[in-house]
Amino acid sequence: xxxxPGADRLGTTALIYLxxxxxxxxxxxxxxxxxxNLFATANLVDMLTRTSLTGFLAIGMTLVIxxxxxxxxxxxxxALSSLVAATTMxxxxxxxxxxxAAVLLxxxxxxxxxxAVTAYLGVNPFITTLGTGLIIKGYLDTQYKGPxxxxxxxxxxxGYTRIGPVPVSALVMLALAAAAVWFLRSTRTGHHxxxxxxxxxxxxxxxxxxxxxxxxxxxxxxxxxGVAGLLLAARFGTGSAEAYTNLxxxxxxxxxxxxxxxxxxxKGGVAGTVAGVAILAVLDTVFNVMQIDPFAKDVLRGVxxxxxxxxxxxxxxxxTARRPRFAExxxx
Amino acid sequence: MTRVRExxxxxxxxxxxxxxxxxxxxxxxxxxxxxxxEGPSLMAFLKQAAPLVILAxxxxxxxxxxxxDLSVGALVGAQVVIAARLIDGxxxxxxxxxxxxxxxxxAVGLVNGLITTALKVQSFITTLGMLLVLYxxxxxxxxxxxxxxxxxxxxTPGRLGIExxxxxxxxxxxxxxxxxxxxxxxxxxxxxxxxxxxAAGDNERAAxxxxxxxxxxxxxxFILSGxxxxxxxxxxxxxxxxxxxVGDGLxxxxxxxxxxxxxxxxxxxxxxxxxxxxxxxxxxxxxxxNQMALPSTLRPAVQGAIIIAAVAYAARRRTRxxxxxxxxxxxxx
Numbered sequence: 136x137x138x139x140p141g142a143d144r145l146g147t148t149a150l151i152y153l154x155x156x157x158x159x160x161x162x163x164x165x166x167x168x169x170x171x172n173l174f175a176t177a178n179l180v181d182m183l184t185r186t187s188l189t190g191f192l193a194i195g196m197t198l199v200i201x202x203x204x205x206x207x208x209x210x211x212x213x214a215l216s217s218l219v220a221a222t223t224m225x226x227x228x229x230x231x232x233x234x235x236a237a238v239l240l241x242x243x244x245x246x247x248x249x250x251a252v253t254a255y256l257g258v259n260p261f262i263t264t265l266g267t268g269l270i271i272k273g274y275l276d277t278q279y280k281g282p283x284x285x286x287x288x289x290x291x292x293x294g295y296t297r298i299g300p301v302p303v304s305a306l307v308m309l310a311l312a313a314a315a316v317w318f319l320r321s322t323r324t325g326h327h328x329x330x331x332x333x334x335x336x337x338x339x340x341x342x343x344x345x346x347x348x349x350x351x352x353x354x355x356x357x358x359x360x361g362v363a364g365l366l367l368a369a370r371f372g373t374g375s376a377e378a379y380t381n382l383x384x385x386x387x388x389x390x391x392x393x394x395x396x397x398x399x400x401x402k403g404g405v406a407g408t409v410a411g412v413a414i415l416a417v418l419d420t421v422f423n424v425m426q427i428d429p430f431a432k433d434v435l436r437g438v439x440x441x442x443x444x445x446x447x448x449x450x451x452x453x454x455t456a457r458r459p460r461f462a463e464x465x466x467x
Numbered sequence: 468m469t470r471v472r473e474x475x476x477x478x479x480x481x482x483x484x485x486x487x488x489x490x491x492x493x494x495x496x497x498x499x500x501x502x503x504x505e506g507p508s509l510m511a512f513l514k515q516a517a518p519l520v521i522l523a524x525x526x527x528x529x530x531x532x533x534x535x536d537l538s539v540g541a542l543v544g545a546q547v548v549i550a551a552r553l554i555d556g557x558x559x560x561x562x563x564x565x566x567x568x569x570x571x572x573x574a575v576g577l578v579n580g581l582i583t584t585a586l587k588v589q590s591f592i593t594t595l596g597m598l599l600v601l602y603x604x605x606x607x608x609x610x611x612x613x614x615x616x617x618x619x620x621x622x623t624p625g626r627l628g629i630e631x632x633x634x635x636x637x638x639x640x641x642x643x644x645x646x647x648x649x650x651x652x653x654x655x656x657x658x659x660x661x662x663x664x665x666a667a668g669d670n671e672r673a674a675x676x677x678x679x680x681x682x683x684x685x686x687x688x689f690i691l692s693g694x695x696x697x698x699x700x701x702x703x704x705x706x707x708x709x710x711x712x713v714g715d716g717l718x719x720x721x722x723x724x725x726x727x728x729x730x731x732x733x734x735x736x737x738x739x740x741x742x743x744x745x746x747x748x749x750x751x752x753x754x755x756x757n758q759m760a761l762p763s764t765l766r767p768a769v770q771g772a773i774i775i776a777a778v779a780y781a782a783r784r785r786t787r788x789x790x791x792x793x794x795x796x797x798x799x800x
Binding site for chain 2: 252256257258259261262263265266267268269270271272273274276277385388389392398399428429430431432433434435436437438440441444445448449
């Protein structure tokens with residue numbers, strides 16, 4: 136039962152990395168025609184820097200989407216976390232551990248709230264997390280009129296330091312992704328997430344505490360949003376409530392889906408998500424290098440996302456057609 | 468006694484919850500400002516609420532068939548900008564531009580529907596992509612800021628109405644359009660098409676096996692949503708004037724409204740009237756916030772809390788694994 140999805144996933148993940156290579160190649164050709172070089176150091180740095188923020192959010196998002204849930208509040212959680220981090224640090228190096236702990240606690244609690252309302256009150260996660268996002272937005276808008284707090288230079292290193300062309304934040308993101316891959320493949324809760332996303336009723340009847348599994352996914356998703364908030368604080372040098380206006384949550388969801396994880400849950404993985412994040416980052420860098428109009432960027436992004444998912448869907452057509460759970464009534 | 472209990476049971480079913488909620492919010496508004504229920508101010512409220520209610524009807528078709536339409540907000544913004552740019556203040560262009568807008572709305576819905584049903588892309592992703600495309604394309608076309616202006620005739624439905632009506636003062640055209648859309652939607656849900664749509668959302672496979680053209684019905688639902696965004700765009704443009712931002716975030720408000728109306732995300736349950744009532748609840752809530760002079764920054768928080776509470780309340784019965792209620796047919800009306 137747990138082996139088969141693994142075997143399937145390998146095929147899909149390979150396809151996504153092929154797609155990433157394709158996008159890289161196409162981007163390189165396009166920039167070369169334009170007279171640039173996609174693999175110049177500055178562009179590589181730009182590309183890798185872009186992956187880390189969306190990456191953190193998308194890793195957590197993968198977990199909740201695998202459970203057939205969704206989290207639209209991550210952008211707000213990240214903004215809140217950046218403020219918690221910056222105000223707790225308040226310029227003192229000694230406060231850094233405390234601030235990190237505070238951020239993980241707060242973001243974990245937001246996730247726990249999302250998970251509890253979704254799992255135990257039966258509210259559709261779309262509504263739960265939209266509502267949570269609105270609540271946090273209201274709090275942020277009321278409490279913080281502008282940037283607040285002060286991040287010590289030492290912690291800002293997390294946002295800016297590079298090892299060669301690779302930013303530290305991207306390395307941390309990859310390490311977190313590796314941990315998440317291990318978590319999904321090798322722990323009991325990880326396996327339960329696939330089961331819950333596959334069919335909640337069957338999972339329950341097999342003795343899985345489905346509510347608890349969903350809670351875990353949401354808590355972890357909240358905490359990765361917290362880490363994203365830490366990164367925001369490190370980059371800006373201060374906490375910023377305005378961060379939520381960037382609609383990070385939609386980026387994260389797009390990356391997860393580009394990475395081959397089914398929005399209906401039960402299928403996919405973090406390895407694919409990382410490739411999905413990378414595809415979006417490569418696109419953005421290519422658009423940047425070619426100096427494409429920012430509005431045209433949105434158009435192209437939309438088209439690429441739809442096209443990519445349409446291609447995956449083609450591959451899955453036969454398989455999905457035979458899967459009975461798509462025909463079952465929806466539990467949520 | 469049993470009748471009272473029966474009434475209580477009916478009042479607590481997910482579809483009826485929204486009407487109870489509506490009464491509660493209106494009671495709150497009345498307590499704050501008894502003058503609200505005098506004709507003119509009530510009409511003004513309904514005029515302002517009409518676009519969201521119409522959007523809710525369009526979104527209802529998509530949601531009840533098991534999909535999402537996240538592109539409506541961007542489409543409303545696009546329609547307003549298109550209207551301003553093409554009309555450019557010339558009265559004579561009003562009708563042709565309205566036709567162009569309707570065709571554009573249909574085209575967007577058709578593309579959403581075909582990508583979702585024929586290419587099997589999840590509607591969340593399809594319409595998210597469409598949102599990005601519309602958002603970017605409109606700003607690309609206008610170079611960032613909308614240009615042109617609307618004609619007087621174009622602004623009439625959103626602003627004016629039948630004047631000098633006793634008691635009510637003015638009956639806004641927007642209200643009449645809203646009632647027409649509501650009546651049309653209710654009738655549509657009673658036709659063969661409506662039943663197929665509901666069946667497609669409830670159990671896609673069973674609907675397909677019994678010979679229904681599920682894909683066609685769902686595509687038509689997207690087209691109806693596109694048309695509702697067009698009508699809402701005309702009303703909002705007329706009421707509020709030209710701005711590319713008018714539609715920003717509207718998709719989430721509309722989906723919230725529909726869900727408040729007891730319509731289940733994932734499809735197959737809920738009535739269109741309740742969905743429209745959900746939109747009225749949200750608008751009434753905004754009015755209540757105004758009456759209470761609630762700081763504008765705090766409003767999202769209160770709104771979020773109320774949404775979660777209301778949906779949790781409505782979901783309370785469904786979460787219990789009682790097969791008899793789970794398979795009960797959705798109440799028509």
